[in-house]
Amino acid sequence: MNSFTVAELAERFALRVQGDADVRIDGVATLANGGTHKLAFLANPRYRSMLATTPAAAVVLREADAASSPVTALIADDPYAAFVKIASLFETRSTPAPGIHPSACIDPTAAVDPSASIGPFVSIGARSTIAAGAVIGPGCVIGEDCHVGEGCELVARVTLVVRVRLGQRVLVHPGAVLGADGFGLAMEHGRWMKVPQLGGVDVGDDCEIGANTTIDRGAIDDTVLEEDVRLDNQIQVGHNVRIGAHTAMAGCSAVAGSATIGRYCLVGGGAGILGHLEVCDRVMITAMSLVTHSIREPGEYSSGTPLMDNRSWRRNAARYKQLDSIARQVQARNKEKG
Amino acid sequence: MNSFTVAELAERFALRVQGDADVRIDGVATLANGGTHKLAFLANPRYRSMLATTPAAAVVLREADAASSPVTALIADDPYAAFVKIASLFETRSTPAPGIHPSACIDPTAAVDPSASIGPFVSIGARSTIAAGAVIGPGCVIGEDCHVGEGCELVARVTLVVRVRLGQRVLVHPGAVLGADGFGLAMEHGRWMKVPQLGGVDVGDDCEIGANTTIDRGAIDDTVLEEDVRLDNQIQVGHNVRIGAHTAMAGCSAVAGSATIGRYCLVGGGAGILGHLEVCDRVMITAMSLVTHSIREPGEYSSGTPLMDNRSWRRNAARYKQLDSIARQVQARNKEKG
Amino acid sequence: MNSFTVAELAERFALRVQGDADVRIDGVATLANGGTHKLAFLANPRYRSMLATTPAAAVVLREADAASSPVTALIADDPYAAFVKIASLFETRSTPAPGIHPSACIDPTAAVDPSASIGPFVSIGARSTIAAGAVIGPGCVIGEDCHVGEGCELVARVTLVVRVRLGQRVLVHPGAVLGADGFGLAMEHGRWMKVPQLGGVDVGDDCEIGANTTIDRGAIDDTVLEEDVRLDNQIQVGHNVRIGAHTAMAGCSAVAGSATIGRYCLVGGGAGILGHLEVCDRVMITAMSLVTHSIREPGEYSSGTPLMDNRSWRRNAARYKQLDSIARQVQARNKEKG
Structure with a gap:
């Protein structure tokens, strides 16, 4: 000790x-x-x-x-x-020894730096590269054409599907899936046709990706996380999203396809950002808010209603359906009066 | 049959x-x-x-x-x-035979009870212990300093990252991740600095943890689930949360760091509880509500608005932005009227 | 190229x-x-x-x-x-060669078609069958009594727990868990009693299941996805849900137990559908809406409030608690006036 x-x-x-x-x-x-x-x-x-x-x-x-x-x-x-x-100073994570566990299954065209550590039951696909000092924990699956940068750690059971490139010192927690197919569909003759997802995922230096978080690869261009982006657990990042440097997102938040988020943003837990929007730098979104339009000014943004005891909530929520009618009546009175 | x-x-x-x-x-x-x-x-x-x-x-x-x-x-x-x-009586789960599958990768300092069953492609880290009758299904990863109690079942592909202690008869479904790093960050000189997560996770007897649910370990003290807590799928439990005995949480709900939830609570699907709050015993939170303040009285609590056809919703939701102004006008008229 | x-x-x-x-x-x-x-x-x-x-x-x-x-x-x-x-035409996915990877662990009573491809670290349980041309990627776990249809692809680290039947050409992304226990509990003498989940999961032809999505098996009857259902990442589908053909659900949406969703529905990201409801064909639910009652008419439905800057939001949200009182005052004035 x-x-x-x-x-x-x-x-x-x-x-x-x-x-x-x-x-x-x-x-x-x-x-x-x-x-x-x-x-x-x-x-x-x-x-x-x-x-x-x-x-x-x-x-x-x-x-x-x-x-x-x-x-x-x-x-x-x-x-x-x-x-x-x-x-x-008191953290006691043991650093796994360099080398490849005998059970690992590595494609002959993949390249693993001798100082990297590859754990048990890891598979690494064709043309993928693992840089110096990287740690690939037990049960990780790395597909084809991926790159894991220097000093990265994939804790355990992480999947990089295809064309995922991690910068240096990226930390990925268990169950995270990077580079799965973006959700691209086109309806034709009453059936869904799958849109090929030809892009990849680019993750900058010093990013952290939480447990069971998913980041889809781009349809044509790449999905991008700039440096020092911090994602908590169970976050969903759609295809072709771009997240600016130093932005942090709390658990269960989600960004739909092709949205762009600025630098130094803070996204609260369970918040959602619709597709194709732009959020500028230094925006804070409070928990479980839904961003439905682009945000051009730094600051704090919210949606939702306050918590109430259920009886009060039922009474007030029922009136929400009449809100436009109430507003019209108030306006009408004002006009009469005015 | x-x-x-x-x-x-x-x-x-x-x-x-x-x-x-x-x-x-x-x-x-x-x-x-x-x-x-x-x-x-x-x-x-x-x-x-x-x-x-x-x-x-x-x-x-x-x-x-x-x-x-x-x-x-x-x-x-x-x-x-x-x-x-x-x-x-009609459940037909086959019980796996005791013993360690030859493919499993077990640290020499780990201790596995002879009556436990360790499936294929399981890895168990240093100083971890698996008690009598426990079943560790295929592809599970158990890190260092973990304990799996008597009669527990980790169905498949469960990860216990580090310092996770399960009581007796805990059932954990596939994809669950217990003991990953809590989301602790401090900003310094414009970059995120990672807060070490030195605590663990303590799970009481007879708890059930759903598929792809995540429970982070504590920063200093432990994250705690008391006995008979029932978590559905895709739930996120932040670091240093405490969940009281017999509380059940439905799918996709989330509790942010350092919140304390009482006993016999029911948390609806997709509901969120902000960090550092206290929720007393016997509280029911309805689906997709956000708990933004501590709750001191048992009962049912809600937030949100009713479902409407989109056209009505647009009309009413637009008025939500004028609600304070409407309220002021109504108050002013009342005053005039006296 | x-x-x-x-x-x-x-x-x-x-x-x-x-x-x-x-x-x-x-x-x-x-x-x-x-x-x-x-x-x-x-x-x-x-x-x-x-x-x-x-x-x-x-x-x-x-x-x-x-x-x-x-x-x-x-x-x-x-x-x-x-x-x-x-x-x-420009998609360059390499098709894995037919055959069983030597590391795979397959129950002697399971049947794998010679044209199927079984990757490394896959386990397949008793009485399960893998049809012609199916691809089971690295780290997948297939439990007992499952069927994977012709031309299916389980990309990597997919779990089919028990009694999961996939039609033809079903594509399942990493981390998805199908067939876990539904969340069935009954309280007796102050403790939870687990309700056995005796059903299975039936997935129709041409369905796609996103990364880290979970679909629980039924309690008595099966959970059913009809053909050509498309589920994005991190979706939760409760036990005994039925989802109609050609319905698409965006990331992080959820359907609680025993709900029935029609054909050609579109469910927005983060939206929720309560249990035991029925949603008819051709319904569109906007992002993060909560469906609290059955929907009998096709069309678009929403709940929630608009995004505002936090200061405006606080002012307006506080008034939401007075909404019933405001409405009563307006009605009273109208009556006086009327």
Whole structure:
């Protein structure tokens, strides 16, 4: 188990110590739960009342809160960021050894860097390449003409169907499917005709793709994620979507085909964006909202109605059907009156 | 094929027979479809009219409906519960033999009980333990430091990423991913920094986890499902969520990080619960509602609007944007009027 | 790389050529991006302005647009359908060779046609049958008593749990799970009792099932998809649902148990249909709408509210809770007045 003195942590991350710098830290904890040799943090003022009684051995906090700390304090301008970096020291993921597991099934035309690690029950298709230091976990399926960049990790059971190119240090969680057929159909003589999906998927450096998230490949051009895009679990990205750098999308959100999302956007859980729309940079969409038109101005956008007890909701929701009629009556009265 | 006389069923489940107790039953059916030697049930009064013409050989029903039955009746206080128990007699799942399939890839530090069954293409990581009678189906991936309790079943292609502990008799359906990284990010200098996810997932006895459902592990403490929690397919449970015993969630619902849900709650399909909220015991959330604040009182809660034909909907929805203005006008008129 | 002259394409698909019929085409492109030897199309009038400057070598378009084409034109009544057929010529999916990969694990009572292709790490359970020309990709799990029809393709990591029958030419994308337990529960003495799921799943010819989509098997009778049903990614279909022929559902939509959907319906992304409802033929549900009652008339249906900037939304949404009260006040005024 890793352990550090508070003094060592302070030096490593340029923080100031108040109290006993020799306190030894071997892990992190919440303010409420704490624990011997555990480090907690206080960033959200909501939790300030927990500081006085924290069982933690030390706390990362702002200068302004230092006086209230009953234990050793590590003082930071951004206590959460400092805590995150310290917490990373206690991560204990074992790095799999380089090399190809004997059970893996690799096409003779595929190229795997000797420093990459290929786990059990992995299959890799024709002409695909796995770069240096990449980790392909158990049960992953990589189809034809894919590229996995340097330092990528496909945790387990990830599928790259065809023509999927991952930049460097892309992290893909289990069950994610990249490069499946986009949903392209044309009706002819009363039956669906399938539209061939000839494009691929391009994922930039430092992207993260959540568990069971799906990103379809493009119909003609590619589906694109720029660098540092962060997708949570169970997200659906349609064909030919483009998501700008540093945009983060929460679980169960979805973007329909050919929509373009800007940089530094935040999409709330379960939110939807219709196809062929454009959303500019720095837009925030709240949870379960539906974006039905392009957004040209940065800012926060919402749709939906508030939560109510079901009886009140039934009464009010029934009136929603009369809303236009109510509005007309109010206007008519105003006119009479006016 | 299993078969029983009505008399045998009556004795086994303490039911009363009306009519021919020697009728032989070899399976179950709906009232409408019935079939020779098939048993149907009548619980919902909506279907009472189907009783007279049912082609079933016998029917489980309430005392009050017995007189109307044209066929042998099994009389129960709770006909649905009785039917469920009888139906279970006709389930024909083959139990896989104990032992480890030769293709499985098991870390030398993992421990598998000799009575457990490990299917083909399963991988089990360091320090993980599989208890007595557990069944790990084809293609499952179990990472490091996991525990699968007695009598659990992971049907196929389930992933337990790391630090996932399942109680006894937990049933996990294909494609489910437990213990993936929670979605923790901090922005620093215009780039996302990943928050390490040091916790695990704790799943209580008798829980059921649906196909392609995802449950992330905690950031610091664990994500927790208490006993007898029932999750349908494609549900997303964020990091550090706690779900109380006997709560059931329908397909595509989602709970964001650090929310706490009480016991005996029912969450409708596609409903969402925002992060850090608390929902007390015995709350029912209707389908596709969004819980935006904590709920302190048991009862039924909803959000959303009624379904309309698109033309009416367009007219009314447009007025939603004027709702505050309409309300102000109505208030102003009321004031004038006094 | 396949290539054709415009003359060859015109003859093959009965189109008329305007301009140089000897132009050689080796792929397709968008009007905007074009490319030497690339064929683009113009169907949506919105993109007409791009025609003049297209870098494509030739364009498929309507008679009415032919005069404006700066390059060789292929004239079609339905340019999109013609383009789709031409594009299919440039699809380069390699067809896996017939035969069973040595790593596959096949029950001795299963039957695999010699012309089928079974990929690596596939397992096939007792009494299941794989028909002629079917392709079972890497990592698929096929349980007991399943049937995969002629010419089906299970791309990779598909699970057919038990009693799943696929017609001919069904295409199933990675991560899809068919035939998992329906979500059937009965509460008894304060604990959930599992309702056995004794039915199966029947999928008609020419259906397509998207990545990570889930279709549960029936409780008593089967869950049914009629022919030519097209499901996008991450769709949830509950037990005993019936979906009519030629219906298409977009990503993340869901149908709860025992609902019946007609033929030629279109269900928008993220839309939900409650259990036990009936939706007639030729119904279109817009994105993220919730169907709360049966629909008896063809047409377009919606629920939800428009997108607004968050400040306006907060103001208007708060009034939604007063909607019934507002309506009553307006009615009262009208009565006074009337």
